[in-house]
Amino acid sequence: MNKFVENYLSTNRNTFEQVSSFIYHHPETRFEEYESASYFAKACEEQGFLVERNVAGIETAFIATYGEGKPVIGYLGEFDALSGLSQKPNETSYQPLEKDIGHGCGHNLLGTGAFAAACAAKKYLEENNLPGTVKFFGCPGEEGGSGKTFMVREGVFDGLDAALTWHPSPANAIMSLSSLANYQVSFKFKGISSHAANTPHLGRSALDAVELMNVGVNYLREHIVPEARIHYAVTNTGGISPNVVQANAEVLYLVRAPKVAQVDSIFQRVKKIAEGAALMTETEVTIDFDKACSNYIPNRSLEKILYKKFTEVGVQKPTDEENAFAKKIWNTFTDGEKENFLDPMKGFGYVGDGSEFAGKYYSDSISPYYESKEILAGSTDVSDVSWVVPTAQLSASTSVLGTALHTWQMTTQGLRNYALNGMFRAAETMALAGIQLFDNPEDLQNIKEEFEAFKKANPYSNPIPEGVTPSKLHEK
Structure with missing residues (x-):
């Protein structure tokens, strides 16, 4: 099995x-990934998948399916980019492009790695004439759009037995932490314009309302959970x-907390502050719910399989040329970023004090697996x-130690050979984990039993209300 996947990815590396x-050179923001989604969907069809486009009413979402019957294993791919993070690739200084959109979160690698894993798993089923279904999900709008949450609300992932994905970062680790749930909401204030010197008493300032709201929320911070x-x-x-006198003003809020119920409680208080600001300024406020997402629920049984396969795949050693490039990137970091270089890794599951990285610019080891209770x-x-589906994630090293996501340094490294090697290690790991579930029904049963026990004690409610639709970045 291991040799099969390794050979398949090596043969099809190009x-x-x-x-x-292609995805890197065609960066597009949330729910406007038209070229990327079209290219991906066509690539899936060329690999023998049956593609369903425009799923969940989202133009750039799709599902690529191969096979039939159980089990059904899904691979989650992303391909949206970030505004303000364009960068000429492979450069060691900030060189933004005219179109200021870039893959500062590595989604060109993320989407392609998940796609490669799905293709390898498909090929294994095909070659061995095994029952089962492989699905690759084209998931748009992760950056500020909660695309998958909309897709979950519409039942897109129903019927899956397990889901696998990964994320580029400086770390080699299983992403075993939970995460913060959130709401993103817009507050639009409407007042009355007037001449600010001649007739200010006749005006009602929407901008004053925004400022008063922000001040009120800043006082609220002391009285919410510390996380x-x-x-x-x-x-x-x-x-x-x-x-x-400004008649219209608007502020966009993002509220996060460990659980959706906590987010909602804080949001209700933020709403009252907005209403109070409107009352103080004699303006009107309209509240538009934009998007939301829940906290992440790790499936420990699936994570252990993913970790075992990750250790079998192993790590990559950087070349002298890659180390020379990495040193130049390292020198672009501030003293604070260098001192706290572990911070971008801890959220991806890294465990340790960093001593193993002394004198190095890349992670050349896999962090021990730990069932973290941290967030x-x-x-x-x-x-x-x-x-709604047992899920596990890993992170494979694709960037220099200390590289934070959503930075030009992350963008510039997105086409490096080191980054591509990390992508293929992630793809190999996920493919092997999926194949293990096809070959070993007892492993999948353990995964599902853990998931069902959690679900029974923790009923799920999608945090995005019915009627709320995905919003493109330029619409906000």
Whole structure:
């Protein structure tokens, strides 16, 4: 089995590298990944998958299916990029491009790695004439869009027996932490414009309401659970003329906490603050729910299989040329980033004090597997999949130690040979884990029993209300 997958990925390496390169060079933001989704779907068809497009009412979401019957193993792929993170690849200084969108979270690698794993698992079923179904899910809008949560709400993942995915990072580890649930909500204030000098008493400032709301929320921070986070961005200041009382202003809030119920409780208080700000300024406020996601639920039985396969695949050793490049990237970090280089890795499941990395620029070991009770100070829409399907994730090293996600340094490394090697190690690991479930029904039974026990004690409710639809970035 191991040799089969290794040989398959090696033989088809050029095909998958071309996929990653296309996605990298065609960066698109959430729910507008038209070129990427079309390219991916066509690539799936060329590999013998049957593709269903426009799933869950999302133009750029698709499902690629091969085989029939049980078990049904799914691989989750992402391909959206980030605004403001363009970068000329393979450079060691910040060189943004005219179209300022880039893969600062490595989703060109993430999507392609999951696709390669699905193809390898498909080929194994095909060659061995085995029953079972492989599904590759094209999942748009992870960055600020919660695409998978919308897909879960529409039943897209129903019938899956297990789901596997991964994420690029500086770490080699099983992503065993839970995560923060969140709500993203827009608050739009409407007032009355007026001349700010001649008739200010006739105006009612929507911008004042936004500012008062933000001040009120800042006072709230002391009175919420310490793991919670509240972020905001003023998305409409009402114009650029100070001599006009601003009649319209808007602020976008992102509220996070370890559980959806905690997020909702905080959100209800934030709403009251917004209503109070409107009352104080005699303005009106409209509240638009944008998106949400739950906290991640690790499946320990599936994680252990994934970890075993990861250790069998092993790590990569950087070349002298790669180390020379890495040193230059390392030198772009601030003193604080260098001192805290482990921080980007801990959320991906790394366990240790970093001593094994002394004198190195890349991770060349796999972190011990640990059933962590800690919480990643971040959110992912994979979480909602994990509430309806047993799910496990890994991270494979694709970038220099200390590289934070959502940075130009992450973008510039997205086509490096080191990053591609990490992508193929992740693909090999996920393919082997999926094949193990096809070959060993007892392992899948253990996974499902753990999942069912959790589900029985923790009923799931999708955090995105009916009627709320996915929003493109330019619409906000």
